[in-house]
C-alpha cells in the first residue's frame with residue numbers, strides 16, 4: 145500500500161450497512177480521506193424491519209441518514225450513488241446515479257472496502273417475488289405492512305366465506321430467525337392488536353402458517369431452543385409446518401409438497417418470504433475480476449485478511465463473502481450483523497496498521513451468541529453455550545437491539561414505542577400506504 149505523496153490516502157467504502165458503517169467509523173480519526181458510497185442515503189437496521197412490516201415501529205425509527213452519522217467527521221464524505229462495476233487495475237469504481245441525483249462516472253481509491261450485503265432469492269422462481277414480499281429493505285417492509293393490513297380490510301369487506309378465509313390466511317415461508325419473528329408478530333397483530341378493530345370478522349380466527357423445509361425452525365440454534373421456539377409459536381396460534389417445501393406461489397395462494405408425496409394447496413392472499421439469501425451482485429463481479437472462488441450463494445471467497453486474491457488493496461466483507469481460514473479452507477460465517485461489523489472494524493484496522501507500516505494478523509470471528517424473539521416476553525438466546533428462553537431471553541434481545549440501533553433519538557423512540565406497546569398491546573404504525581383509488585390516479 146502506497147502511503148507516500150502529498151495527498152491523503154483515499155479509502156472508498158461501498159455500502160453503509162453493518163459492515164461498511166463500522167469500517168468508516170474506525171477510520172474517523174485516521175489520516176485518510178474516506179468516501180462512503182451507498183445507493184441509499186440511510187443506514188437500515190435490518191433486524192427490526194419485520195417490526196415495521198407489522199406496524200410496531202415506523203420507518204424513521206430504524207433508519208438513520210448516513211450524512212448525519214458522520215456529520216462531525218471532516219475526513220468522511222458520503223456519496224449517494226450505485227456502484228455499477230470495478231476497474232481494479234485503474235483502482236476506480238464505476239458509478240451509476242441514483243435518480244435524480246447526479247453522480248461522478250468514476251471514483252478513484254487507494255484502498256477499497258466493499259460491503260454490499262445480500263438479498264433474498266426465490267430458489268430460481270423470481271415470479272414468486274411479486275406474490276411473496278420480503279422484509280429486507282424498508283420499501284419491501286412497507287409493502288408487506290400494506291399487504292398484511294389490507295388483507296384484514298379485504299376480509300372485513302368480503303361476503304364469500306371461502307374468499308374471506310383466504311384473506312385471513314397468512315403464510316410465512318422460511319423458519320429462520322426472520323420467519324419466526326415475522327410469524328410471531330403477525331399472530332400478535334391478529335390475536336391481540338386488531339382483536340376489537342373489526343365488526344364483521346374476528347381477526348383472532350386468522351390462520352398463520354410458518355413453512356420450513358428443514359425438520360425444525362431456527363436451525364442455527366440448538367435443537368432444544370428450536371423446540372421451545374416452536375412451542376411459543378404454537379401458543380401464539382401459529383401452525384408450524386416443518387419438513388415441508390414450497391413448490392408454488394401465485395396470487396391466490398401457496399402450494400407445498402404434501403406428506404403423501406402429492407401437493408397441498410393453501411389459499412392465501414398474504415404470503416411473506418423469509419427464506420434463502422444470495423450475495424450482492426458486487427461479490428460475483430469481484431470474483432470474475434480476481435478469479436476468486438464463489439459459492440452457491442454467490443459469496444466471493446476472500447483471503448484470511450479479507451482481501452481479494454492478488455489485490456491486497458481491496459477488501460470485501462459481510463454477507464457477501466466467505467473467508468479462508470489460516471489453513472486456506474473457505475469458511476462460511478453466519479449471515480448476521482456481528483460478523484459484518486467485526487469484519488468492518490478489522491478491515492479498517494488493517495488499513496490503519498498498514499499506514500503505520502505494521503503487520504496485522506488474520507481475521508477471527510468472535511461469536512457472542514444468537515438471539516431470536518417470538519413475541520411478547522418470548523424469545524430464545526444461545527449466548528456462549530448459555531441457553532435462555534422466555535422473559536430473560538426477551539430482555540436480552542431488547543437490550544442488544546436497543547444498544548446497536550444507530551442514533552440516541554432512535555433508541556429513545558423505540559424504547560418508548562416498545563414500552564407503550566407492551567402496556568397497551570397497541571401498534572401505532574398500522575398504515576396502509578402505496579394504495580390509491582382510481583380518482584386519486586386521475
Ligand SMILES: Cc1cc2nc3c(=O)[nH]c(=O)nc-3n(C[C@H](O)[C@H](O)[C@H](O)COP(=O)(O)OP(=O)(O)OC[C@H]3O[C@@H](n4cnc5c(N)ncnc54)[C@H](O)[C@@H]3O)c2cc1C
Nearest residue numbers: 159161162163183190191226227261462463479480481484
Ligand atoms: C429481515 C432481516 C432480519 C435480520 N435480523 C438479524 C438479526 O436479528 N440479527 C443479526 O445479527 N442479523 C440479522 N440480519 C442479518 C444482517 O442484517 C446482515 O447480516 C447484515 O446487514 C450484513 O451486513 P452487510 O454490511 O454485509 O450488508 P448490509 O447491512 O445489507 O448493507 C449493504 C449496504 O450496501 C448497499 N449497497 C448494496 N449494493 C450496492 C451498490 N451496488 N452500490 C451502492 N450501495 C450498495 C446497500 O444499500 C446497503 O446499505 C437480518 C437480515 C434481514 C434481512
